[in-house]
């Protein structure tokens with residue numbers, strides 16, 4: 001299971017039981033890394049289905065399977081999508 | 090969670106992504122103009138070469154302006170990879186036509202981001218981009234002016250170098 005929760009100005013990522021604290025800029029960098037993964041390529045025969053992703057300025061490394069990547073893309077999109085009423089007010 | 094995003098970012102995340110794409114475009118333009126300056130020098134068009142050296146520097150400034158804007162407002166700007174640019178042109182007219190075409194692509198891109206700002210109600214980014222909208226008009230005019238000069242008077246080879254001097258006078 002993957003979850004993001006807020007804990008006093010940091011983002012706590014729980015990745016299958018492993019916990020990491022991300023500052024906002026680390027979250028931004030993580031978002032960029034995840035968004036840059038071409039998920040379609042995972043479904044070609046020669047793809048290992050594994051992504052190795054550095055996190056928090058190389059302090060951590062995550063090994064992601066295809067399903068993790070899909071889930072993370074969804075979660076991160078949700079974090080950064082403001083609700084209608086909150087659009088830059 | 091969204092509130093913390095808003096606390097950290099003064100501008101819309103979608104706009105940040107688009108501006109990072111624009112950074113790549115400005116970097117490519119800067120590199121392309123450097124290649125054009127080189128071509129002009131090789132072929133004896135000294136005034137055009139100067140114009141393209143200056144233009145290359147300007148594109149880098151555009152890039153940095155966007156870069157700073159993203160970082161100053163809580164986002165993360167990415168240093169661009171620069172794609173390959175052409176060093177081959179059939180003629181000085183062909184070269185200016187290519188430059189004009191590229192400027193038009195940049196204008197379209199800027200305008201499209203501008204309209205997205207509107208849609209996303211990102212007023213700050215919209216105001217920031219207003220300068221670029223105007224700047225693009227100038228850049229298009231500069232290249233269109235050169236294309237016109239060479240289209241009208243460029244048939245005579247003797248004339249080509251005389252026309253080069255007129256380019257810098259604008």
Ligand SMILES: [Fe+2]
Nearest residue numbers: 115118148151
């Ligand atoms: Fe530019």
Ligand SMILES: [Fe+2]
Nearest residue numbers: 118192195228
């Ligand atoms: Fe330009």
